[in-house]
Amino acid sequence: MLVSDMHMHGDYSDGAGRLSDFADGAIEKGLMSVGFSDHAPVPVENTWSMKRSLLDEYINEANEIKTSGAYGIDIFTGLELDYIEDIDVRGYIGFEGLPLDFFLGSVHYVYSRRLGKHMEVDGTPDEFLFLVEEGFEGDAGKVFRTYYNNVRRMIRKYRPKIAAHLDLVSKNNVNFRFFDESGKEYMAEVEKTLDAIKENGVIVEINAGGMSRGYMKNPYPSGKILERCRDKGIRIALNSDAHRPADIAYGFCDIIKQIRLMGFREIMVFKNGEWTAFKL
Numbered sequence: 001m002l003v004s005d006m007h008m009h010g011d012y013s014d015g016a017g018r019l020s021d022f023a024d025g026a027i028e029k030g031l032m033s034v035g036f037s038d039h040a041p042v043p044v045e046n047t048w049s050m051k052r053s054l055l056d057e058y059i060n061e062a063n064e065i066k067t068s069g070a071y072g073i074d075i076f077t078g079l080e081l082d083y084i085e086d087i088d089v090r091g092y093i094g095f096e097g098l099p100l101d102f103f104l105g106s107v108h109y110v111y112s113r114r115l116g117k118h119m120e121v122d123g124t125p126d127e128f129l130f131l132v133e134e135g136f137e138g139d140a141g142k143v144f145r146t147y148y149n150n151v152r153r154m155i156r157k158y159r160p161k162i163a164a165h166l167d168l169v170s171k172n173n174v175n176f177r178f179f180d181e182s183g184k185e186y187m188a189e190v191e192k193t194l195d196a197i198k199e200n201g202v203i204v205e206i207n208a209g210g211m212s213r214g215y216m217k218n219p220y221p222s223g224k225i226l227e228r229c230r231d232k233g234i235r236i237a238l239n240s241d242a243h244r245p246a247d248i249a250y251g252f253c254d255i256i257k258q259i260r261l262m263g264f265r266e267i268m269v270f271k272n273g274e275w276t277a278f279k280l
Ligand SMILES: [Zn+2]
Pocket: 080, 106, 108, 164, 165
């Protein structure tokens, strides 16, 4: 499979496995290139991002593996960079000076004015219920509007090449329990966000992380959002968001079949340090 997988997490953040194990895993899956993208440190306490004190070690180790030539495939050093409202995440990690090949832009947090804190949108079902009920006065619409507003700010401020798990806010919205993802109000937010993505030349990733970890049947983003990407001519890429080496390229063959049926004819892959169209 001559494609790349540029989204994965090992021991440095919330995944399991050394970076070298992930490089081995990518070879086993027959990938052309692989990108390390552990969660960048953030100045908000959580259980999943890299410790600030480990950042240099992470980048050094990734760059050593990359330049060792021991793996026979292209290896790239990256980060998954969070946008958090009113917090300078880039300043906190000295982002501008880091020797990275790429980064993924993502949003995991929304700020609750009522509780005065940043809250994760991709927690457990109980945590999401608490977020809606206590953090946003029971108004799930306010949660997704805040979330997509943050995604648009992330797109405009960070101008990432890739937007990670675009509709992460829907993680716990099984059977549209909290909001109607085909409804006008929700899709209006999606449209505005896709317009910002198109304007800034950002690639939308199809992210299999929820599938490999067993809490989603389909990848992010939803089929309805992918159809809008197709209609707007927004480019897409496949990423596993693997949290262990065995999940690299998870479901890629099935996903390629599905998106071909939807009318996509190419995906973007990371080749020789650049994003290149690959014909399906
Ligand atoms: Zn993420």
